[in-house]
Amino acid sequence: MSRVTVIVVGAGIVGLSVAYEALQNGAAVTIIDRDPEGDKASFGNAGGIAVTEVMPASIPGLWKKVPFWILDPLGPLALRVAYTPRLLPWLWHFARVGTASEVSRISEALAEINSRVYDDLVPLFNKVGLADDLVRKGALTVYETESGLLRDKHKWDASRALGIEVQELSAAQVRHMEPALGPIVKNGVFMPQWSHVSDPKRIVDVLRNWVAANGALIIRGHVDRINPTTNGAEVVLNGGRRLSATNAVIAAGAWSAQLAKQLGDRVLLESERGYNTTIASPGVALERQLIFADRKFVATPLSTGLRIGGAVEFGGLKAAPNYERSKALMKLARMYLPDLKEIGSKEWSGHRPATPDSLPVIGRSGPSRHIIYAFGHGHLGLTQGPTTGKIVGDLLFEHKPRLNLAPFSVARFS
Template structure:
């Protein structure tokens, strides 16, 4: 097969996983990023290999909950009102897919991707010497009331339908698994297939080092525009830099929309900012990721400490972080983990690339077929990066993909 020069715009976890898989297919990789080691969603996320998360955000009853969430200034969902007009097309699409039948369709599409996670992630971690950074202790979703547990029954049934193991537990059984949990926890669901990494930064930097060792080059700059030339494609970057390539992958996370627009591809993509605090000395032992169901946030034990985070803030890419949200999550965590020592902690926030249907955008551009989209992974970019990389490599080689790519195509917008 002829070796191709593949330029990948964006060196987050998705761009790097694409780079590694494309290199395995024998192609030459150029990574374009202003700073491949800069802080971004791939650096500070919760580290969950959340293969069990196949229910889209747009569940049928969600619109009834949104007003209550928005009225709570530090609740799980917030909106910067100045950004609201720009969000309207995204919200309209979100409302259109919040039906029962759409939830089933989107869950099948998320499940198809997540079911491949370990097949594609395991060789990537082995080759990059990172296998010992993946732990499988499952995850524990905890509830304060039986009523809230029962209200989620349909979602747990949907997960079971897709082969996800869900083990219901009483509060006491949950405390046997995680003794730091307080009496406030009355019910729980254990999902053993969930894994986590020691620290997302270690995974990101480990893959970066490997793809560089395998011959990838890095152009430090922002891709501004993609144009076609007589011989192929060209990316115009800032400071007048130009990069020529046979194939281009757009993997710039929440920043991908404007790049796709330069080739006439329209996408509904928003920044969904998340917040967290990493407490190096939390004073308690937590073994696995704990998901606080009613309050929609998580606590993950990482090599750097206990990371407490979540929240979904729609305010655009240039808004300033509101770390009152970070503090609020730590206060909430103490409700569930009463002995948590929150006297110190490092605050962080990052932009999830969010589509209204919770599906990533993966596939060739209909306008410029040698451009491939690989972005929009929302809450699941770490989980789905390796599979996205594998799919992108297959698209480049014109091999039949392992899963039907129709649900992820950009044409859906």
């Protein structure tokens, strides 16, 4: 077999993980990104290695809560009105997968991919110099009412059935683990398999430097389109430059749909904008990531400070961010962490690449086996990045894929 040459579009956690895997297997790798070192979802996310998140966003009965969320201008979910017509096909598919049988199918696929995460992530972190950047202390979901835990019982039972460890805790047990939490917390659930990273930006910076030092060529440029060729792919950059390779991988996060559509594949992918604030001197110390189930936000103790984030906003890739959402999350955080200070706080927002069924798109494109998709990881791109790299490696090097790729195929949107 002649040497595999790969062009990876996108230098986020997914593209870099693909590049890492391709290099490990002896391929010649070129990464193209319009801003390789710059801001992206992979850079400012909440840092959770959320392997226990196996339930899709669309679940039976969700529609009853959505109107309340949307009516609250700074609630956990927002739709920008002008954008809503463009969102309809995505919302329709989202509604369609919210049945018991679909939730069961999707959660099995998520559990399958997430079960591989540490086997793929830990060796990658060790190899590139990130061994000390994975904090394996689990995560805590906390509730402010007794009924909250009862409401989510089906979720925890379903997770248990898929092999996820969950331990229900009383208020005293929760506060013993995280003394910074105030009296608002009534109970919680500990998930020991969850972990978090020291700083998501450091993860992508170290990985990008490693792939560059180990032979990857990183080009700053905007990819306009990708054309299939007889034995490979041609990548066309804005300005007309053309590059060819035996394979191209589209790992352009929330911007991937346009490139896939040009190839003729129908893709349902939307930006799900999220917000956070990182506080350099928060005045409180947390041991692990906290998930505030009733208010839908999280807090992560990072090396750069305490990151408070969440929110889901559908408004496309061009709408300006609304940082009132970050401020609203800070207000909620003060309810849970009474001693929280905001010294040196920095707001951020980024685009989660969201599919309506909460599953990423990983697999060959419809028109060409030489063009491979690796995008749409939604809330779990940091978690699933290294495993996606491994799976794409299977396709690039013609190995049997390590898991059934049917649930991740782009064909599901046709």
